Amino acid sequence: MTARSMSSTAKTNCRQCAPKPVTAITSCKGCSEDFCRKHFNEHRDQLSNQLHAVINQHDNILQGLQQQAASGTNTSRSQRANQLLQQVEQWKTNAIQQVMRVAKDATDNIERLFNTEIQLQELRERTRIITKELRHQEESDSFVETDIQRWTKQLEEIKIDATRPLPSEIQPPRMEFQSIPWDSIIKIHSAPPCTQTTNQAQATPTIFKPPHHLLHYYK
Template sequence: MASVTSKTPCVTCGKGAGLFKCEGCTQIYCTKHVTEHRQTLHHQLDEIIVEHDSLQEKIIENKDQSNPLTKYIDEWEQRSIMKIQQMAKETRQEIVQLSNIHKRTLSKELNLLTERIKNAREEDDFFETDLINWISTLSRLKDELMM
């Protein structure tokens, strides 16, 4: 007895015997429609390539553009630098004012000492203890001036 082999028809036209089985979609196609199926696959591949190229171009463009976070950080940095510079300026001014006050105070003390020394010399009224006190006062004023 001879066996009957059943033929699977083309999935597209349903006619004739399908000669080619697509490994991707596992469908059976006739000679005419296997070519159309391959053209469809090529068209889909072309669309994927266009999408790929578009994405790649956007990535390259974004490399050239600044990130908004980077811009924010740059602005924050500038604001911080300006605040620090302003604080440094104000602190310098305050130090100059305090230094001037301190120098005036030292100058007053030195003037008082000058008067005492001048009077002591004119009146020939001083002893070793006076000299030691005056040297000590001069030394202290000198040290305070260096601060």
């Protein structure tokens, strides 16, 4: 053991001054290093510089976020959102048109089924033919018994047909509605959120594609 190393057990030397034996006057509670005055001041300056670097980093990030919020870098993101919103709007317009068309077809069908106008028109036409014939025969005076019988029979048939109910009145039509899977009509497939946890490759949006090559193998 030398005299120097023996004395160092009694008094602590500044690590920064080593190997020159300079007595440490204080220590840093953060890193437990012993320092002489000069090196303690240097150590504090160093820590101050590190703090300023952290403050700068913080300020830069905050400024970046504020700029992003103000617009600029968010444009491409809102463009994509607008595209998707437009697709939804387009789908809504189409869907409404389809609903209107299907409802109108059904309405037209129901009205046709319960419409007595067509039946009445047909009866009026049959009556009109007989009217014409009667007037003509009245003028020409050339009718015989069989004509009288025929007209009587035809008029009776018209009378019966006029009181005959429509098929839709005898047996009212029933309606069936197919249920529409509203909740699953629009599906939005979003990629998992990108978090910087590990060194793993960033998650990319997933595109689902059928494995065509496998299908070939299984043929």
